[in-house]
Amino acid sequence: MSAALRRLGGFLGGVSTLSLWLAGIGLVAMTAMVAWQVFCRYVLNDSPSWTEPGAVMLMSWFIFLGAAVGVRENYHLGFDVLLYVLPKSGKKWLRMISDLVAFAFGNGMVWYGSQLVALTWGTTLPALGISGGWDYVPLVAGGALVCLFSLERIVLRLSGEPIDDILDDLPPAEVAAELDTANLKA
Amino acid sequence: MEILILFGVFTLLMLIGTPIAFCLGVSSFATVLYLGLPPLVVFQRLNSGMSVFSLLAIPFFIYAGDLMVRGGIAQKIVAFAASLVGHIRGGLGQVNIVTATLFGGISGSAVAEAAAVGGLMIPQMKARGYGADYAVNVTSMAALIALLLPPSHNMIIYSISAGGKISIADLFTAGIIPGLLYAAALMVTAYFVARSRGYPTEAFPGFQAVGRFFVISLPGLLLIAIIFGGVRSGVFTATESSCIAVLYALAVTMFVYRQMTWNDFKHATFGAVRTTAMVLLIIGMAGAFSWLMAFLRVPAALVAWMNTISENPIIILLLINVLMLVLGTFMDMGPTIIICTPIFLPVAIAYGIDPVHFGVIMILNFGIGLNTPPVGAVQFVACAVGKISVWESMRSIWPFYGAGLVVLGLVTYIPALSLWLPGAFK
Numbered sequence: 001m002s003a004a005l006r007r008l009g010g011f012l013g014g015v016s017t018l019s020l021w022l023a024g025i026g027l028v029a030m031t032a033m034v035a036w037q038v039f040c041r042y043v044l045n046d047s048p049s050w051t052e053p054g055a056v057m058l059m060s061w062f063i064f065l066g067a068a069v070g071v072r073e074n075y076h077l078g079f080d081v082l083l084y085v086l087p088k089s090g091k092k093w094l095r096m097i098s099d100l101v102a103f104a105f106g107n108g109m110v111w112y113g114s115q116l117v118a119l120t121w122g123t124t125l126p127a128l129g130i131s132g133g134w135d136y137v138p139l140v141a142g143g144a145l146v147c148l149f150s151l152e153r154i155v156l157r158l159s160g161e162p163i164d165d166i167l168d169d170l171p172p173a174e175v176a177a178e179l180d181t182a183n184l185k186a
Numbered sequence: 187m188e189i190l191i192l193f194g195v196f197t198l199l200m201l202i203g204t205p206i207a208f209c210l211g212v213s214s215f216a217t218v219l220y221l222g223l224p225p226l227v228v229f230q231r232l233n234s235g236m237s238v239f240s241l242l243a244i245p246f247f248i249y250a251g252d253l254m255v256r257g258g259i260a261q262k263i264v265a266f267a268a269s270l271v272g273h274i275r276g277g278l279g280q281v282n283i284v285t286a287t288l289f290g291g292i293s294g295s296a297v298a299e300a301a302a303v304g305g306l307m308i309p310q311m312k313a314r315g316y317g318a319d320y321a322v323n324v325t326s327m328a329a330l331i332a333l334l335l336p337p338s339h340n341m342i343i344y345s346i347s348a349g350g351k352i353s354i355a356d357l358f359t360a361g362i363i364p365g366l367l368y369a370a371a372l373m374v375t376a377y378f379v380a381r382s383r384g385y386p387t388e389a390f391p392g393f394q395a396v397g398r399f400f401v402i403s404l405p406g407l408l409l410i411a412i413i414f415g416g417v418r419s420g421v422f423t424a425t426e427s428s429c430i431a432v433l434y435a436l437a438v439t440m441f442v443y444r445q446m447t448w449n450d451f452k453h454a455t456f457g458a459v460r461t462t463a464m465v466l467l468i469i470g471m472a473g474a475f476s477w478l479m480a481f482l483r484v485p486a487a488l489v490a491w492m493n494t495i496s497e498n499p500i501i502i503l504l505l506i507n508v509l510m511l512v513l514g515t516f517m518d519m520g521p522t523i524i525i526c527t528p529i530f531l532p533v534a535i536a537y538g539i540d541p542v543h544f545g546v547i548m549i550l551n552f553g554i555g556l557n558t559p560p561v562g563a564v565q566f567v568a569c570a571v572g573k574i575s576v577w578e579s580m581r582s583i584w585p586f587y588g589a590g591l592v593v594l595g596l597v598t599y600i601p602a603l604s605l606w607l608p609g610a611f612k
Contacts, residue, residue: 020456020459023459027245027458027462028455031429035433038429056237059237059242060233060237066464067464075460076207076464095203097202098199098205105211108215109229112225112226116230135237139229
């Protein structure tokens, strides 16, 4: 692997870890917001109006950040039966197409998401007191990260890195995370 | 032609292994381009599909489940179940099923349950001379109980896919009797298989021990009452009760059991982020996809087509069941519910089937699909924990499939099993 590629990989790894941490903090903050809402409603008898839209907006951030990390760590759910039966060279091409699809869609998220931000920037979200355009900012940010991470996979594959061979030796993505749990307790 | 593009692009991308979320998004985008609609609408639907307050219940319930697995609540429940049913023939199999039932009422996720209960039970069962295939099959089939008992987040996905008009409290209540019936059917099957294989029995530890283990596991079990009681009585919404479940799980694992370390907490949080981001992205993308299906009148076309086959609801239900079982073997549960609900629910309603009843049928169908190759997350996890191949598990899973299908038949054709309990609460 060339030094430039390694530096890039290190940088993107940092971006990915940061996104995961932000998403995790978002999840904790969401919990705190809804808990505050419950507390206010039952104890203070006065529901704050900002907790629901606030928690929903945090959820968008958390979904798009987590989903972008999913592209890099390859844990998105897919139908991988064909990938199991095909020879290695064929698999490589199918995975290449999938990464290109993700890259293209990520571009769409940035392009059309920005248009949606522009269209709604003049409006105001009453409960939060900020511009309505913020509703679509997570879409743009998530799209940019999806582009970045899928492009990284495409570049690595083109430069001959064995990223697909590594995947072949792993259990299916959605299973791997749970196995971690099972091994912990066994 | 538009319908062909929508489903054709989706199927093609899915077959080459593209993540389901992108299959849904790209096929919707292609269809919108073909129709000459502004492409903005796809991304707007994607965003609005996931910006729903009741969706917050999904990350919260998954998070609460992860915290409970990491924090030791599952072990306490296994100990309680072992004291309760360990003395029955093939005792550890029974323990496994009872644990799944109790834990399912807390975590609501079948894959998490297969990992948590399987990780604890399968090594023990193998050490006591049970066949690995038996241990794996009992674990994987029992994990499906979590889908039927509250708080099943799949029922929340169903309610949202149906446009949010179906009461989550009713769905939660409707799953209870089918869930317990399914658990009972598995226990009977596990008993007979264990007897024919001559598996051992454990000594009954006495009622005092049962009582002691019950008290130890009580803080975890209380959560069932909090979630179900809160949602059912209408004191809390499903979202609020899911948030309380997270706080409660944290409190119990940190202050009562004192097993939650910072590292466990971090793992549980990141685990929940990964799982829910994936599920919720699919839900958002499916928002665009199902909007297009409605725009293209796909459900109406399906009702018309089914009318040409039969007007008898019994046959239509059979047909839908077979279709859903087949789809369920190929796809994972969340996306299948989101895609199939807008298609099949109008058909079911047209034939006079109650939406709550239909939800239970759908969840049980897709649940069995989680346990079948080629795509069966629960089976993969259980096999991986038991260190056997899917084919080894398939050789002896048939009696358990049989039990599942019998319960599916009963639930499908006896609406009262699902609808009596919600009615009784009104």
